[in-house]
Amino acid sequence: MTFHLPWACVIIGCIFVSLGRASNTPDVYPPLWKESPGQFSDYKVEDGKYIINIWHYLERLGTYKILLNKTAKYFEKFAPENEQNILWGLPVHHGWQYRTGRLADPTQRTNCGHESGDYLCISVDSWWADLNYYLSAMPFLAAVDSGIMGISSDNITFLPPSKDQTNFCYNVSSCYSSFPETMKKWNKFYQSYSSSFEELLKYLWAAHVSSLKVAHKKFGNRLKFYSKQEADFERSWALFVDYLAPPLFPTTLIRTAEFQKxxxxxxxxxxxKAPLVSDFTSFQNTVLLGLNFLHKVHKYTGKRQRNFYVFVNSALENKKLYNGKFGNYYVIQFSRYSLPFLIEGGNFIYNFYSLKQN
Structure with a gap:
C-alpha cells in the first residue's frame, strides 16, 4: 500500500467487548509472576540495605510485584483483587518484552537473555530493557521516597549494569539528582491516591511520558543493533505511546493484557512486512501496519498530528457499530475517518481504510 502525504489514514481501532472473568485467567500475568519476589525480605541484604539486581528479570519483575502489593489498598475502591490498579501496565508490558526476546542482547556478543544462555539476564544493550529501566527503577524508588512502601529511602540500592553505568540511577538520591522533574512527577502520582480514577491516570501518564522522554534521548544508539523492521517498530511504538497518554488509556491488568494481543x-x-507476516494473527498484522503508518505520517510531516486522537467509550453496550456488532469499544482515529475493530470470542474482525482527505 503506497503512502501519500495528502491522504488521511486511519491508524488503529480496537473494540473491547466485555471481558467477563478474564481477570482470573493466568495468561494475563507476566511470565514467571508467581516465581518473582513479592516482598523486600526476598532480596539480598548488605549493610542494612536491600540489594536488587534490576538486570535480572525476576528481580526487576519483583519490584513491580511489591509496588502493586503496596498500592493495592488505594485501588480497592475501584474493583476487587487489585485488577483496576493502573500500575499493572508496567509489569504486563515488561512481561511481553521478556516473552518475545526483547530483553536479550541484540548484539549477540553475549548469551544474556537468550534461551540457550542466561535466559533471565536483562541486557544493557537492549533498547527495550533500557527504556523499561526508566519505567521500573524510577516508579519504584519514587514510591519508596513517598513513604507508601514502609521503608527508608536509604534502604534500597540497585546494582549497576556491566557498562554504561552513567546512563542510570541506583537509589533515591541519585535518581532525584539526575532526573528531578521525572521523580517529582512519580511522587505526585503516589501522593494523589485520594483522587478520582481519571485524575490518577492523568498523574500516571504525566510521569510515564516524562520517564520515556529522558530515556529516548539516551538510547537511540541502541537501534543499530536491530533489524530495520524491529528498529522501525521500536520507533513507531515509542511514538504511539505518546498518543496513548492524552486520552488517558486505562493501564489496568485486563485492558493492558488485551491490548498487547x-x-x-x-x-x-x-x-x-505487515500485513503479510505469516506467523502473526490478523490482529497483530493490522496493528503493526497501523503503527507503520503512524510513523510515516510523523516522519514526512515532522510533527505529531494534532487531529490524531483516541476516543474511549465504555458505555456503548446498546449502540450499533459499523459492522453491526455491539459492545464496548476503543477507537483510535486519524483525521475524521474511523477504523472499527472487533474482538469477540477470541476472533478479530477488522477493516482498514485509506481515504482521501477533502
Missing part, C-alpha cells in the same frame, strides 16, 4: 510475538526480522 495486538503486538508482535517475536522480534521482527528482515522480510517481515
Amino acid at each position: 495486538g503486538l508482535p510475538t517475536r522480534m521482527l526480522v528482515d522480510g517481515d
Whole structure:
C-alpha cells in the first residue's frame, strides 16, 4: 500500500467487548509472576540495605510485584483483587518484552537473555530493557521516597549494569539528582491516591511520558543493533505511546493484557512486512501496519498530528457499530475517518481504510 502525504489514514481501532472473568485467567500475568519476589525480605541484604539486581528479570519483575502489593489498598475502591490498579501496565508490558526476546542482547556478543544462555539476564544493550529501566527503577524508588512502601529511602540500592553505568540511577538520591522533574512527577502520582480514577491516570501518564522522554534521548544508539523492521517498530511504538497518554488509556491488568494481543510475538526480522507476516494473527498484522503508518505520517510531516486522537467509550453496550456488532469499544482515529475493530470470542474482525482527505 503506497503512502501519500495528502491522504488521511486511519491508524488503529480496537473494540473491547466485555471481558467477563478474564481477570482470573493466568495468561494475563507476566511470565514467571508467581516465581518473582513479592516482598523486600526476598532480596539480598548488605549493610542494612536491600540489594536488587534490576538486570535480572525476576528481580526487576519483583519490584513491580511489591509496588502493586503496596498500592493495592488505594485501588480497592475501584474493583476487587487489585485488577483496576493502573500500575499493572508496567509489569504486563515488561512481561511481553521478556516473552518475545526483547530483553536479550541484540548484539549477540553475549548469551544474556537468550534461551540457550542466561535466559533471565536483562541486557544493557537492549533498547527495550533500557527504556523499561526508566519505567521500573524510577516508579519504584519514587514510591519508596513517598513513604507508601514502609521503608527508608536509604534502604534500597540497585546494582549497576556491566557498562554504561552513567546512563542510570541506583537509589533515591541519585535518581532525584539526575532526573528531578521525572521523580517529582512519580511522587505526585503516589501522593494523589485520594483522587478520582481519571485524575490518577492523568498523574500516571504525566510521569510515564516524562520517564520515556529522558530515556529516548539516551538510547537511540541502541537501534543499530536491530533489524530495520524491529528498529522501525521500536520507533513507531515509542511514538504511539505518546498518543496513548492524552486520552488517558486505562493501564489496568485486563485492558493492558488485551491490548498487547495486538503486538508482535517475536522480534521482527528482515522480510517481515505487515500485513503479510505469516506467523502473526490478523490482529497483530493490522496493528503493526497501523503503527507503520503512524510513523510515516510523523516522519514526512515532522510533527505529531494534532487531529490524531483516541476516543474511549465504555458505555456503548446498546449502540450499533459499523459492522453491526455491539459492545464496548476503543477507537483510535486519524483525521475524521474511523477504523472499527472487533474482538469477540477470541476472533478479530477488522477493516482498514485509506481515504482521501477533502
